[in-house]
Amino acid sequence: MASITAAPTAVSRGLLGCECCGLVSEVIKAANSARCPRCGFALHARKPQSLQRTTAYLMSAVVLYLPANTLPIMATASAITGRESHTILGGIIELWHTGSWDLALIVFIASIAVPILKIAALTLLAFTAWRQSRWRQLERAKLYRLIETVGHWSMLDVFVVVLLVGMVRFGAFASVEPGAGLLAFGGVVVLTMLASASFDPRLIWPEPASHD
Amino acid sequence: MQSTVRRALSGLGLVDRQPAVRAHPELVACEECDAVYTRRSLSAGELARCARCASVLGRGHLLAVDGQLALASGALVVFVLGNVSDIVTLDLRGVHSQVTLWESIWFTWLSGQQVVALLAGATAFAFPLAVILLRLYVLTPLAAGRRVRGFVPAMRALRWVTRWSMVEVFLFGTLVAIVKIAGLASVVPGVGIFSFGVLTLLLAANQAAGLHGIWHRAATLPP
Numbered sequence: 001m002a003s004i005t006a007a008p009t010a011v012s013r014g015l016l017g018c019e020c021c022g023l024v025s026e027v028i029k030a031a032n033s034a035r036c037p038r039c040g041f042a043l044h045a046r047k048p049q050s051l052q053r054t055t056a057y058l059m060s061a062v063v064l065y066l067p068a069n070t071l072p073i074m075a076t077a078s079a080i081t082g083r084e085s086h087t088i089l090g091g092i093i094e095l096w097h098t099g100s101w102d103l104a105l106i107v108f109i110a111s112i113a114v115p116i117l118k119i120a121a122l123t124l125l126a127f128t129a130w131r132q133s134r135w136r137q138l139e140r141a142k143l144y145r146l147i148e149t150v151g152h153w154s155m156l157d158v159f160v161v162v163l164l165v166g167m168v169r170f171g172a173f174a175s176v177e178p179g180a181g182l183l184a185f186g187g188v189v190v191l192t193m194l195a196s197a198s199f200d201p202r203l204i205w206p207e208p209a210s211h212d
Numbered sequence: 213m214q215s216t217v218r219r220a221l222s223g224l225g226l227v228d229r230q231p232a233v234r235a236h237p238e239l240v241a242c243e244e245c246d247a248v249y250t251r252r253s254l255s256a257g258e259l260a261r262c263a264r265c266a267s268v269l270g271r272g273h274l275l276a277v278d279g280q281l282a283l284a285s286g287a288l289v290v291f292v293l294g295n296v297s298d299i300v301t302l303d304l305r306g307v308h309s310q311v312t313l314w315e316s317i318w319f320t321w322l323s324g325q326q327v328v329a330l331l332a333g334a335t336a337f338a339f340p341l342a343v344i345l346l347r348l349y350v351l352t353p354l355a356a357g358r359r360v361r362g363f364v365p366a367m368r369a370l371r372w373v374t375r376w377s378m379v380e381v382f383l384f385g386t387l388v389a390i391v392k393i394a395g396l397a398s399v400v401p402g403v404g405i406f407s408f409g410v411l412t413l414l415l416a417a418n419q420a421a422g423l424h425g426i427w428h429r430a431a432t433l434p435p
Contacts, residue, residue, distance in 0.1 A: 016233070158332060177323050
C-alpha cells in the first residue's frame with residue numbers, strides 16, 4: 001500500500017492536468033483562475049464544489065425516484081383489454097410473463113438496478129471522499145468508472161415508451177400514451193448522470209498534505 | 213480592434229490572459245487520480261493504464277486520422293438513413309402503421325409529455341448528430357494537416373455532446389419496444405433499425421480512443 005499512496009501526483013509537483021484536453025500545465029504564478037494554455041478550460045486541482053454539487057443532484061434524484069416508480073410511465077388503451085396503466089416494475093413483470101425473461105432481465109437491470117446502484121454508489125463515493133478516506137481506493141475508483149459507463153443505460157425505458165407511443169396508433173383498436181412517471185424517471189436518469197459528472201474521481205485519492 | 217477581440221475572447225476563456233502557467237506536453241496526468249507519468253507514444257491497439265487506479269491513460273488508435281474521418285463520414289450516411297427510414301412496420305389485422313424516430317418523438321410531444329419528447333429528441337437525435345458533425349468539422353482539416361478555425365470550441369462542445377449521445381440505448385429501446393408489441397400486431401423491422409445498429413458500431417469505433425489524441429495531434433499543427 002505504501003507504494004500506492006506515495007505515487008507522485010500532479011498536485012504534489014505543482015502541476016495541473018486539464019479536465020478537458022488532458023494537457024499538463026505547471027502553475028508559475030499563483031492565480032485564482034489559471035486556464036489551460038491549449039484549450040482555455042479552467043484548471044483545478046479538484047473540480048470546484050464537486051461534493052456539494054454531487055450531493056445536490058443526488059438528493060434531487062432520490063426525491064424523484066419515488067414518483068418515477070409509483071406513477072404510471074404509460075397507459076395503453078385497446079379494444080380488447082380496455083385501458084391499463086403501466087409502471088416500470090409492472091412492465092418488467094409483464095415481459096417476464098409473456099416469456100421474454102431475457103428482455104425482462106435487461107430492462108430490470110437498466111431501469112431498476114442501475115438507478116439504485118448509481119444512487120447508492122454515489123452516496124458511498126461522496127461520503128468517503130468527504131471523509132478523505134483511504135479505504136479501498138482502487139475498488140472505489142473502479143466503482144466510479146462502472147457508474148460512469150452504465151449510467152446512461154437507464155434511459156432505455158424512456159425510449160421504449162416514446163417508440164411505443166409512435167408505433168401503436170390504431171385509433172380505437174389500440175393506442176399508447178406516455179404517463180407522468182416517465183417524466184420523473186427521465187429526471188432521475190438525467191440527475192444521476194449530472195451527479196456522477198459533478199463528482200471528481202480525484203477526490204478518492206486525497207493528497208497527504210491536503211489535511212491542512 | 214484586435215486587442216478588443218482578444219480581450220473578449222480572453223473573457224470567454226478562449227485565450228489565456230497572461231502566461232501564469234507553462235505547458236508540459238511531455239507529461240500525462242491521470243484524469244481519475246492525478247498520478248503523473250512521462251508521455252510515451254503508443255503503437256496501434258496499445259493501451260496505457262494508470263499504475264495507481266488502473267484507469268485508461270491513453271490508447272493507440274487502430275486508425276489514423278483519415279481512418280477516423282472515414283468512420284465519421286460513414287456515421288453521417290447511416291444517421292441520415294436511420295432518421296428518414298421507418299424503424300418498424302406494424303400490421304394489425306390488415307391495418308398498417310409505420311414509424312420513424314421523428315414521428316415517435318412528435319406523437320410523444322402531442323400527447324402532453326413535451327419534456328420527455330425533448331429529452332428523447334436531444335439524446336437520440338440532436339447530440340448524436342452534433343457528435344458526427346463536430347468530428348467531421350475537426351477531423352477533415354486535420355487529415356490534411358491543418359487546424360480548423362474554432363478548433364478549441366468545437367472540441368470542447370464535442371466532449372460535452374459525446375457524453376449525452378445515447379444512440380446505443382435508443383437502439384436497444386427499439387428492440388424492447390418491438391418485443392412488447394409483438395403480441396398485439398405483427399412487426400417487420402425497417403431500414404431505420406439496421407441503420408441505427410450500424411451507427412452504434414461506427415460511433416463506438418470512432419469514440420474508442422477518446423479526444424486527447426486529437427488535441428495532442430492538433431497542438432503540433434499551425435492554426
